[in-house]
Structures are given as C-alpha cells and as structure tokens.
Amino acid sequence: MAARPEGTPVWTDAMFTDVESAKTFYGDVLGWTFGESSSEFGNYTQAYKNGKAVAAVVPPMPGQDGEPQSAWCLYFASPDVSATAERIRGAGGTVLMEPMRVGEFGSMCLAQEPSGAVFGIWQGGTHEGFELEGETGSYVWAEVFTREPGKADDFFGGVFGYRSKTMQDGEMDYRTFDLGGDPLLGRMVMTEEFPAEAPSYIQVYFAVDNCDKAVEAARRLGGQAIFGPMDSPFGRYAAIQDPQGAVFAVIDVRTRVGEEPEWA
Structure with missing residues (x-):
C-alpha cells in the first residue's frame, strides 16, 4: 500500500x-x-x-x-x-x-x-492504518466541531497544507479541507444547540447500511441518538453517544435527499 x-x-x-x-x-x-x-x-x-x-x-x-x-x-x-x-x-x-x-x-x-x-x-510502520474505508462498518468521514472556526481553519491549513471550500449556505458555517482536490475533513461551527460545557472535538463517521437500524441497535444497548437520524444530500446520518459517553456518527451514504450545495 x-x-x-x-x-x-x-x-x-x-x-x-x-x-x-x-x-x-x-x-x-x-x-x-x-x-x-x-x-x-x-x-x-x-x-x-x-x-x-x-x-x-x-x-x-x-x-x-x-x-x-x-x-x-x-x-x-x-x-x-x-x-x-x-x-x-x-x-x-x-x-x-x-x-x-x-x-x-x-x-x-x-x-x-x-x-x-x-x-x-x-x-x-507495519501498521499503515485503515485496511477498509468507505464501506459498511468502516470509517468514511470526520468533522471538526469548534466554536472558533478561524483558529481551527488557520491551524489545519498551516500544519497540513489543506486547501478549503466553504458551503454556500446562509444557515450553516461549514467548510471542507482537501489535498489535491479530494475532500478529507469537514469543519462545523458549534451553535447554541451544543451544551456550553461541550469542548471542541472531531466527530468520526462510520458507514452503515441503514442509519435507523444502527440507531435502534445503539439504543437497545444503552446508547442514545443525540442528533438525527436526518436526511441530507450526503446521506442519512445520526450522531450517537455510546453507553460510556463516546460520541460518533453513522451515515448511510446511499440514501441521499436533496441537491448538493454550492461551494466556494
């Protein structure tokens, strides 16, 4: 590889x-x-x-x-x-x-x-990283959630040389970072909907065949959906907190609703 x-x-x-x-x-x-x-x-x-x-x-x-x-x-x-x-x-x-x-x-x-x-x-070294990506049960995306987007944007661009694109959506401050034109990471501004004590964090997304069934399974085992399930042009997704407090997201990238937004 x-x-x-x-x-x-x-x-x-x-x-x-x-x-x-x-x-x-x-x-x-x-x-x-x-x-x-x-x-x-x-x-x-x-x-x-x-x-x-x-x-x-x-x-x-x-x-x-x-x-x-x-x-x-x-x-x-x-x-x-x-x-x-x-x-x-x-x-x-x-x-x-x-x-x-x-x-x-x-x-x-x-x-x-x-x-x-x-x-x-x-x-x-001998462990190079993910052996499977973008398929059911594997990593597919991640987003930086922050209240200080300027600091995060400057930092990640400075350390990794990312270029960025901003979603043209008046209701959401969302940006993607890319290398060579391939988007690698998202950045979302934390709004007042987030608890005041919640720190900035990176949310990892795992691909699933059915977002709703994944949420049902999480609830059955003591987890909870803290956002969604919700449709989007990128897939149906939800953020889940597991029983020990770790937050992650699941997304069915094949179930897409709406037109992809414009970027600049």
Missing part, C-alpha cells in the same frame, strides 16, 4: 473503561469483530470488518488521573511524526503526548488544536 499523503485521516481508536462492553456495543451496531488484545501495548485491541482492520479500542492507561472520558480519536498520516509535532507547536497547537515509537507498528503523538479539539498523528 502506498503511503497516504500527510494530513490524510488514517486511523481511529477510543479508550473505554469497560472494553468488553464496548466490544459488545460496536460489534452489534457496526458489525465489528475483534482481535486479541496486545498486553505489550496496553491491551490495545483492533476491530475488524470483513477481516480488515477498521479501528481499535483500549482501556485507560494505568495511573491515569481522574475519571477518564471515553472519546474517539482521529489520527492523521505523517511521514515524520516529530517534524509534524513541531509544526503543530508552530501553528499554535499543543502536543499532549510527545512522539513515541509503538514497536514495529509505527510512531505516534497526540495533540490539541488551538480551539480545543484533540487528535493524533500516525507515522505508519
């Missing part, structure tokens, strides 16, 4: 205090199966769809302060994680976890952009 361009979303994982319950939840909602946990790397456990790696789950690190908050983390590709970390600092971001080697799998760091959203950087 050819190396993905720097700034391409390449992997996602989430921390859960109860990993077994998380495996049951995502196994039912997204049809995932799970490999053996790697005790050498904090019981990191990969999730698979049709035998291909799509995500991972992991318990909290020993000695972690306070009550850990479950959340999905999106990783962006880098050919040199240390160099990317320096650009993150130079663009006003914060490196939360310094670059570190993860055995032969690759190298990583965790960071926070100036408006508050946390993300990761991944320099692939």
Whole structure:
C-alpha cells in the first residue's frame, strides 16, 4: 500500500473503561469483530470488518488521573511524526503526548488544536492504518466541531497544507479541507444547540447500511441518538453517544435527499 499523503485521516481508536462492553456495543451496531488484545501495548485491541482492520479500542492507561472520558480519536498520516509535532507547536497547537515509537507498528503523538479539539498523528510502520474505508462498518468521514472556526481553519491549513471550500449556505458555517482536490475533513461551527460545557472535538463517521437500524441497535444497548437520524444530500446520518459517553456518527451514504450545495 502506498503511503497516504500527510494530513490524510488514517486511523481511529477510543479508550473505554469497560472494553468488553464496548466490544459488545460496536460489534452489534457496526458489525465489528475483534482481535486479541496486545498486553505489550496496553491491551490495545483492533476491530475488524470483513477481516480488515477498521479501528481499535483500549482501556485507560494505568495511573491515569481522574475519571477518564471515553472519546474517539482521529489520527492523521505523517511521514515524520516529530517534524509534524513541531509544526503543530508552530501553528499554535499543543502536543499532549510527545512522539513515541509503538514497536514495529509505527510512531505516534497526540495533540490539541488551538480551539480545543484533540487528535493524533500516525507515522505508519507495519501498521499503515485503515485496511477498509468507505464501506459498511468502516470509517468514511470526520468533522471538526469548534466554536472558533478561524483558529481551527488557520491551524489545519498551516500544519497540513489543506486547501478549503466553504458551503454556500446562509444557515450553516461549514467548510471542507482537501489535498489535491479530494475532500478529507469537514469543519462545523458549534451553535447554541451544543451544551456550553461541550469542548471542541472531531466527530468520526462510520458507514452503515441503514442509519435507523444502527440507531435502534445503539439504543437497545444503552446508547442514545443525540442528533438525527436526518436526511441530507450526503446521506442519512445520526450522531450517537455510546453507553460510556463516546460520541460518533453513522451515515448511510446511499440514501441521499436533496441537491448538493454550492461551494466556494
């Protein structure tokens, strides 16, 4: 597999205090199966769809302060994680976890952009990232939700060299970032509908065959729909909070309603 361009979303994982319950939840909602946990790397456990790696789950690190908050983390590709970390600092971001080697799998760091959203950087080794994308049960899209769009836009453009397009919609401040013309990431402004205490974050979307059935499965297992299901020109989608508090989205990209908006 050819190396993905720097700034391409390449992997996602989430921390859960109860990993077994998380495996049951995502196994039912997204049809995932799970490999053996790697005790050498904090019981990191990969999730698979049709035998291909799509995500991972992991318990909290020993000695972690306070009550850990479950959340999905999106990783962006880098050919040199240390160099990317320096650009993150130079663009006003914060490196939360310094670059570190993860055995032969690759190298990583965790960071926070100036408006508050946390993300990761991944320099692939034997683990290059997603083995399946855009198909049922796999990663398909992600969006930065922020109250300070100017800071987020400048940061991501500065670190990864993204170009951007803005949706021509008077009711919504929405932008996409791209490399070589291919949109890779969305940016949405958080409105008053979001709780005041909700921080900026990156929402990961997984593809499903039927959005409503995915929401029903999530509710049956103790999750809740915090937005949708809703039709759009891009697919029928919903944002879900799982029983441990992690938020993600599901989308049926084949069920599209309405005309795609104009961009500039």
